[in-house]
Amino acid sequence: MVETNTDQFLNIKNVSTAFKINGQYYDAVSNVNLEVKHDEILAIVGESGCGKSTLATTIMGLHDPEETKISGEIDFEGTDLLKLDEKGYNKVRGAKIGMIFQDPLSALNPLKRIEDQIQEVMVYHTKMTEKERHARVIELLNQVGIEDPDRTAHQFPHQLSGGMRQRIIIAIAIACKPDLIIADEPTTALDVTIQAQILDVLRDIQRENHAGIILITHDLGVVAETADRVAVMYAGQIVEQGTASQIFNEPKHPYTRSLLRSMPQRDNESDDLYVIQGMVPSLQKMPKQGDRFAPRIPWIPASAHETEPKMHDIGDNHLVRCTCYKDFYFPDQVKEGAGHESN
Numbered sequence: 001m002v003e004t005n006t007d008q009f010l011n012i013k014n015v016s017t018a019f020k021i022n023g024q025y026y027d028a029v030s031n032v033n034l035e036v037k038h039d040e041i042l043a044i045v046g047e048s049g050c051g052k053s054t055l056a057t058t059i060m061g062l063h064d065p066e067e068t069k070i071s072g073e074i075d076f077e078g079t080d081l082l083k084l085d086e087k088g089y090n091k092v093r094g095a096k097i098g099m100i101f102q103d104p105l106s107a108l109n110p111l112k113r114i115e116d117q118i119q120e121v122m123v124y125h126t127k128m129t130e131k132e133r134h135a136r137v138i139e140l141l142n143q144v145g146i147e148d149p150d151r152t153a154h155q156f157p158h159q160l161s162g163g164m165r166q167r168i169i170i171a172i173a174i175a176c177k178p179d180l181i182i183a184d185e186p187t188t189a190l191d192v193t194i195q196a197q198i199l200d201v202l203r204d205i206q207r208e209n210h211a212g213i214i215l216i217t218h219d220l221g222v223v224a225e226t227a228d229r230v231a232v233m234y235a236g237q238i239v240e241q242g243t244a245s246q247i248f249n250e251p252k253h254p255y256t257r258s259l260l261r262s263m264p265q266r267d268n269e270s271d272d273l274y275v276i277q278g279m280v281p282s283l284q285k286m287p288k289q290g291d292r293f294a295p296r297i298p299w300i301p302a303s304a305h306e307t308e309p310k311m312h313d314i315g316d317n318h319l320v321r322c323t324c325y326k327d328f329y330f331p332d333q334v335k336e337g338a339g340h341e342s343n
């Protein structure tokens with residue numbers, strides 16, 4: 001009997017997304033390859049402007065075809081999402097793929113009660129009766145940790161705190177038990193205590209629903225607390241990919257190592273934080289050749305970079321773009337004679 005691999009249900013192959021600017025197309029996402037499995041949280045991390053949200057909205061089919069050019073393949077449970085028309089996508093969004101956005105207030109309708117907003121997605125995608133939908137609303141509100149579901153169901157968004165609103169957004173996203181949940185900066189607008197609670201909710205849902213979650217964030221602290229695997233994105237490309245342990249304990253790409261070094265350490269508050277020189281290039285200024293991160297580590301000689309940097313598997317599916325990581329060091333480590341290979 002031939003065994004099929006149902007484990008890996010989202011396979012992003014060579015996907016590029018280009019925006020039309022002044023009549024020309026520029027890549028915001030370049031040749032991205034990623035897989036997501038059931039029961040895992042894959043974090044996509046990188047500074048603002050690296051293309052994380054564009055990748056998410058590409059998977060969700062939210063781009064205007066007049067203004068965007070998308071290529072590659074997004075195989076989701078055997079269907080290439082990029083071949084779907086709007087009608088086809090409408091069957092997938094909300095039902096099989098749920099999305100959680102950063103700003104819960106603008107994602108909710110201020111004029112509708114919470115119950116109606118959660119029911120809406122069930123009305124669209126299921127044949128559930130009103131009674132079944134109501135029971136499901138209460139079940140969902142319990143699942144996302146709302147203490148008084150009956151009361152909350154009858155409230156309007158403005159009557160809820162930011163943390164509660166984000167729980168409602170999660171309830172809407174998971175109402176139809178999607179296999180894939182894309183959470184784009186789900187905790188950025190929330191304070192630290194609430195952040196931790198929301199991340200707990202996401203982890204519980206992933207376990208209970210056996211969903212795969214793509215968690216998009218610029219916050220490595222959130223990644224450390226939540227992710228099973230991590231893809232580090234820079235200037236539209238994945239530059240490193242591996243398990244959370246590989247990325248945090250054995251980071252290789254200079255960008256990953258710079259990001260980690262610029263992350264506040266709880267037990268090391270007095271240390272000055274490392275600041276990555278320069279900025280993420282704009283789409284029009286994206287280097288056409290070579291390592292896109294090279295201009296931000298000018299002390300590394302050009303000869304250390306590949307002309308067309310490729311992803312290299314350095315063992316156990318730990319992937320790194322370019323070979324420059326072998327020669328990378330931080331400038332102060334040289335001054336202090338700390339050696340080139342330490343992080």
Ligand SMILES: Nc1ncnc2c1ncn2[C@@H]1O[C@H](COP(=O)(O)OP(=O)(O)OP(=O)(O)O)[C@@H](O)[C@H]1O
Nearest residue numbers: 019028046047048049050051052053054055282283
């Ligand atoms: N509709 C658009 N038209 C033109 N350029 C765009 C458009 N949307 C995004 N961009 C550009 O694409 C690049 C990637 O943006 P994107 O929002 O995907 O990055 P990000 O990593 O998600 O950052 P952030 O966390 O700030 O959202 C940026 O240079 C951005 O200015």
